[in-house]
Amino acid sequence: MRATILHEAGDVRVEDAPDPVIEQPTDAVVRTVRSCVCGSDLHPFHSLPAADGPTPMGHEFIGVVEELGSEVTGLNRGDLVVSPFAFADNTCEYCREGLHTSCPKGGWYGAGGIGGAQAEAVRVPQAQGTLVKLPTGVDSALLPSLLTLADVYGTGYHAAKQARVREGDTVTVIGDGAVGLLAVLSAKQLGAERIILMGRHKDRTDLGRFFGATDVIAERGEEGIAKLRDLTGGHGTRAVLEAVGHMPAYEMAVGVVRPGGVISRVGVPQYEDAPVGFGSLFGPNITLTGGPAPVRAYIDELLPAVLDGAVDPGRVFDRTVSLEEVPDGYRAMDRREALKVMIAF
Template sequence: MRATVIHAPHDIRVEDVPDPVVQLPTDAVVRVLRACICGSDLWAYRGESARQPGQRIGHEFLGVVEEAGSEVNGFRAGDLVVAPFVWSDGNCEYCAEGLQTSCPQGGFWGSVGSDGGQGEAVRVPFADGTLVKLPAAAASDDRLLTALLALSDVLGTGHHAAVGAGVRRGATVAVVGDGAVGLCGVLAAKRLGAERIIALGRHQVRTDIARTFGATDVVAERGEAAVEAVRELTRGQGAHAVIEAVGTEQSMRTAVEITRDGGAIGYVGVPHGSGTGLDLGVMFDRNIALRGGVAPVRAYIPELLPDVLSGAVDPSPVFDQTVGIDGVPGGYKAMDERTALKVLIKP
């Protein structure tokens, strides 16, 4: 089959690799219908996260079960399924608690020795614990299939940030980051009943999507000016709930400064940089909480799925470019250069 392989920074190739097969009785093999490129893949692309030459890449996909191991009970060939961005055994204490990202047997697609999502097929460990079944009818609905793909990462991650930030009915929410996760944070905040959603972003194409998703205000300024603008919109107080979807020191600093006393920051941007951007003295004086991390999207799919199926929540607009499997390297380039927001792959 064809799959995406990273050889070095800026060296992404699509190559012929061995077809995946069931290796353990708890495995399944999934033929990929939709995959995509994540903002976090760019860290590897830019050489800011280390990868071994030849590692697979991509961690978001949905598709059809091609083969299921003898101990897989929940799935059989032909089932339409979505995979969260980590696999998990479904049996351990952490899985039972809904923190599948801490499953001791779990792992990330594209880690050494495993398949990545940006390929024609994927061997899925612990299929029963990992995969979630989708209605077969969705396979023939192009828009819906794209929306469902967001359940593998960005929608669940935006939701995790909103939950971490303590978004409640009537809350004022601010979202730092206008990437796909930030935009899904807007969508999630709206879904959880936020009354006012302030999106921070300078790219009009993106902030237009934010408005479609429920943002009531857009702040295009950066740094201190952005902080001032959010304060002005919130009677000087800041937002009850702040979604941090970037992961740099500067974005975290902004997040702290625009949070209302007693509020919380839900952070899902993978931390990068040597410092934290957190001024603990300020957080202490103002009782600002920090809650988030790698999103256990497996736990959220059952909750979010009905709203995506009904169309009440539609994250599909975050995908603004589509490529075939051979177009993946170009897709990375487009996202790296910010000419694409999020690239959809139809292998």
């Protein structure tokens, strides 16, 4: 098969790779129909040492089941399925608590995982607990929105849920990437009355307004913090959803959260030292939460609104490429020429 392989920072290629096969009786092999490039894929694209490559890329996909291990039930060959970016058995104590990303039998696709989803086929461990059958065909116009259930929509929703966004809330969302925009949508779904989006790319923040943002702040750093506090009577907001993962975004989150509030981080942190002491979080009783989204816990909840058209999270895809064009997709996202690139097979 053909698959996307990152050799070192900046060097991503589409190459021949071994076809995936059933290795465990709990596996499935899925032929990829749609995949995409994630903002988190850009982290190794920027920094992977040659000594750590080559590594397969991609962790979001929709596909058709082609093979099933002997212990997999509830799925059939030919089913169209979506996979969360982290596989899990969906039965352990962590999964039952909605924490699928901590499943002892679980793991990841893509960089550092078992194999990449930016490829013609994927081996899915723990297939019965991981894959969700979709009641649509491979030619459905809903495929872009359904694909967001693999990661970005569930991750944005996780940010809002961890921040305990509730009816009538005022919420800050930091970051106008795909996750940040779908965090806006998620906060709106959970009843937020006012959603302040901190982002500086107008085409993206316009989409944020479509998803429910009531205010946009383009300024960064102390200037952005001051403007948000001015908008909120000097207080800041109780819920702050940080969807970037870089230190300046975290520092803005600390700057705009009100006493007693919650900072919910879902941007993969690209830093080790974050202020959590008396003057930053401890003194004003601020909660710091977030983490890798247990997307499988949210798919059943989010799927109906996608199917009936009540929400359209697939609007975050603004460019579609073939598998062979994936390196161009990485470069487009890296240059901010594309918000999120979908791969059609």
